[in-house]
Amino acid sequence: MSDSTLADRSASAKETPGRARAPHGAPGSSRGGAASSPDTPEGPISTANTAQGEPASTPVRRPGDRVFRGTAVGAGAFIVVLIAAIGLFLLLQAVPALRANQVGFLTSGVWNTTDPNSLQFGILHLLWVTVATSVLALALAMPVSLGIALFLTHYAPRRLARPFAYVVDLLAAVPSIIFGLWGIKVLGPTLVPVAEWLNRNLGFVPLFAQGNVSISGAGNVLTAGVVLAVMILPVITAVSREVFERTPKEHIEGALALGATKWEMVRTTVIPFGKAGYVSASMLGLGRALGETVALYLILSGTGAAPKLSFFDGGATIASKIALGAGEFNNELTAGAYIAAGLVLFALTFAVNALARAIVARKKVSA
Amino acid sequence: MTTATTDLHRPATGPAFQGVGLGRKVKNAVATTLVALAFLVAVVPLVWVLWSVLEKGLQPVLHADWWTHSLYGLRPYDDRGGAYHAIYGTVVQALSTAVLSVPVGVMVGVYLVEYGAGTRLARVTTFMVDILTGVPSIVAGLFVYALWISILGFGRSGFAVSLSLLLLMIPVVIRTTEEMLRIVPNELREASYALGVPKWKTIVKIVLPTAMSGIVTGVMLGLARVMGETAPALIVGAYASSINLNVFDGNQANLPLLMNDQFANPETAGFNRTWGAAMTLVLIIMLFNLLATVISRLSAIKK
Numbered sequence: 001m002s003d004s005t006l007a008d009r010s011a012s013a014k015e016t017p018g019r020a021r022a023p024h025g026a027p028g029s030s031r032g033g034a035a036s037s038p039d040t041p042e043g044p045i046s047t048a049n050t051a052q053g054e055p056a057s058t059p060v061r062r063p064g065d066r067v068f069r070g071t072a073v074g075a076g077a078f079i080v081v082l083i084a085a086i087g088l089f090l091l092l093q094a095v096p097a098l099r100a101n102q103v104g105f106l107t108s109g110v111w112n113t114t115d116p117n118s119l120q121f122g123i124l125h126l127l128w129v130t131v132a133t134s135v136l137a138l139a140l141a142m143p144v145s146l147g148i149a150l151f152l153t154h155y156a157p158r159r160l161a162r163p164f165a166y167v168v169d170l171l172a173a174v175p176s177i178i179f180g181l182w183g184i185k186v187l188g189p190t191l192v193p194v195a196e197w198l199n200r201n202l203g204f205v206p207l208f209a210q211g212n213v214s215i216s217g218a219g220n221v222l223t224a225g226v227v228l229a230v231m232i233l234p235v236i237t238a239v240s241r242e243v244f245e246r247t248p249k250e251h252i253e254g255a256l257a258l259g260a261t262k263w264e265m266v267r268t269t270v271i272p273f274g275k276a277g278y279v280s281a282s283m284l285g286l287g288r289a290l291g292e293t294v295a296l297y298l299i300l301s302g303t304g305a306a307p308k309l310s311f312f313d314g315g316a317t318i319a320s321k322i323a324l325g326a327g328e329f330n331n332e333l334t335a336g337a338y339i340a341a342g343l344v345l346f347a348l349t350f351a352v353n354a355l356a357r358a359i360v361a362r363k364k365v366s367a
Numbered sequence: 368m369t370t371a372t373t374d375l376h377r378p379a380t381g382p383a384f385q386g387v388g389l390g391r392k393v394k395n396a397v398a399t400t401l402v403a404l405a406f407l408v409a410v411v412p413l414v415w416v417l418w419s420v421l422e423k424g425l426q427p428v429l430h431a432d433w434w435t436h437s438l439y440g441l442r443p444y445d446d447r448g449g450a451y452h453a454i455y456g457t458v459v460q461a462l463s464t465a466v467l468s469v470p471v472g473v474m475v476g477v478y479l480v481e482y483g484a485g486t487r488l489a490r491v492t493t494f495m496v497d498i499l500t501g502v503p504s505i506v507a508g509l510f511v512y513a514l515w516i517s518i519l520g521f522g523r524s525g526f527a528v529s530l531s532l533l534l535l536m537i538p539v540v541i542r543t544t545e546e547m548l549r550i551v552p553n554e555l556r557e558a559s560y561a562l563g564v565p566k567w568k569t570i571v572k573i574v575l576p577t578a579m580s581g582i583v584t585g586v587m588l589g590l591a592r593v594m595g596e597t598a599p600a601l602i603v604g605a606y607a608s609s610i611n612l613n614v615f616d617g618n619q620a621n622l623p624l625l626m627n628d629q630f631a632n633p634e635t636a637g638f639n640r641t642w643g644a645a646m647t648l649v650l651i652i653m654l655f656n657l658l659a660t661v662i663s664r665l666s667a668i669k670k
Contacts, residue, residue: 068566072482076479076489076492079495086510090513093517144405148402151405174417175595178648182415261391262399264391284501294598319598326602345506346503349502
């Protein structure tokens with residue numbers, strides 16, 4: 001959803017008027033840091049105070065200001081507390097279940113949580129499907145997004161660039177359950193011949209060997225990966241587009257003046273400039289893919305068998321396993337098992353997102 | 368060889384400007400084609416998805432019953448009834464999400480732009496908002512389950528779904544507010560301060576009203592996004608085939624839950640209900656997107 005806002009923000013910061021002469025605590029100075037401190041006067045100095053003999057430099061502290069400021073700061077702090085609370089409460093609920101777990105949580109593939117007295121749950125198999133679908137999606141979506149972002153910023157006619165970008169953004173507006181429905185009912189059956197062909201001709205490669213579900217069912221990593229790729233396309237495109245758009249004009253014109261063709265210009269100026277942004281955009285896409293639930297919940301065929309490390313495996317990702325188990329949440333320990341899996345997912349997406357933001361932040365400093 | 372010795376008009380050095388070589392031309396053309404193709408590759412699934420939904424979902428939606436009846440008392444193979452209960456649930460849950468998320472989100476935005484500016488807390492908050500943006504919806508659902516249902520002991524309800532959607536909605540509202548507050552001209556604030564208006568009143572009476580249309584647009588877009596979220600609803604909500612007007616108590620359907628429920632129904636009726644619900648969801652999301660565009664067109668900040 002708001003993955004695109006990362007870049008939007010930097011774009012709008014650029015437009016901020018009156019940056020240099022921003023008054024205390026006003027926008028524009030926010031990224032600069034030096035312009036304001038917590039002691040900044042809350043409001044203008046009214047003449048009434050000087051008339052009463054107070055020194056003119058003492059700022060007026062009105063109760064309204066104090067309350068409003070307090071609320072605003074409280075709201076800011078609330079967000080920080082919220083993230084901490086997510087981690088904390090998930091951990092609180094997960095620990096009893098992890099204690100009662102009879103197999104290794106990270107090393108086992110068994111998932112048997114119906115009986116709270118003999119809990120057996122491990123995320124090994126879930127982890128494989130999660131990683132396989134996400135990485136496949138990323139591998140498919142990265143080159144395409146790069147192409148779209150370049151097309152929208154440097155190839156499409158100026159007048160059409162905006163509507164075209166809107167079309168790509170529309171992909172992000174389609175709910176994931178509709179992607180899931182389309183994936184298993186429409187796209188999946190279309191992909192079956194492709195999957196069968198791959199399996200017949202490249203079956204000696206482990207990735208294309210027979211998986212643990214039937215290929216004709218289409219509920220496998222391949223279908224899931226393709227659908228996920230479509231879902232993360234708009235995420236990667238939106239952020240990369242914003243970065244590519246900010247390529248300095250001098251670089252572009254310099255390249256063109258030296259006789260570069262359009263492609264050479266793009267290769268020598270736009271791509272090197274936007275590389276960090278593109279990589280971080282892809283990380284954001286990866287984060288989105290790792291956490292995607294319902295599309296995969298509908299697409300992947302359930303199976304108890306161990307995955308064969310093939311594109312034609314079924315099973316569940318961490319997220320879709322939690323969704324599948326939602327009906328089982330009738331006692332604390334069983335729910336705790338799923339919450340433990342959710343905690344892993346939270347940590348995973350936290351790490352991926354933090355890394356993505358760090359790459360962008362570093363790029364901004366050096367740029 | 369022979370011509371070279373006789374051609375006295377041949378310049379001593381090659382021309383300074385040479386045409387673009389064939390290889391470079393071909394490379395350029397290939398790159399242009401690939402880049403345009405990439406765009407087409409994105410359009411194909413979009414059109415395909417929307418077409419599938421339209422083709423399979425239009426017919427059920429055209430029944431008058433669809434908008435006015437629930438599925439109460441209907442058996443899986445009765446191809447009648449409608450999605451009234453789920454449409455009501457989707458709208459009411461989205462509205463309660465909006466009511467809860469807008470004040471919090473706007474205040475955080477105000478803090479980041481008007482008060483925080485460069486402080487350590489503001490930097491941490493900005494980072495946390497980024498993280499919150501990336502929190503998977505299923506984790507939001509699990510968090511609400513852990514806190515609201517497991518620890519505080521409330522039951523599954525439409526409101527619990529709203530609470531988890533809240534987590535997904537808040538970062539959207541914050542980002543929008545932040546962006547909109549940043550483009551409010553400083554002259555407006557300065558003029559207000561010069562007249563002796565306190566800072567909080569300046570924000571409430573001058574800054575926020577100026578940014579209002581943008582914030583409303585962002586909220587509408589955000590709502591359109593969270594409405595289709597299914598994962599949290601699976602965990603903290605519960606499907607009901609009849610209408611439940613009370614968002615705070617009892618099972619309440621919404622469109623994604625209806626789709627999920629009927630997806631398991633192998634009858635023709637199940638097929639129609641699933642795709643009909645998908646069509647309805649797309650229509651409602653389109654309506655919200657359209658409203659957002661109209662609002663932003665009608666009242667954009669004049670620069």
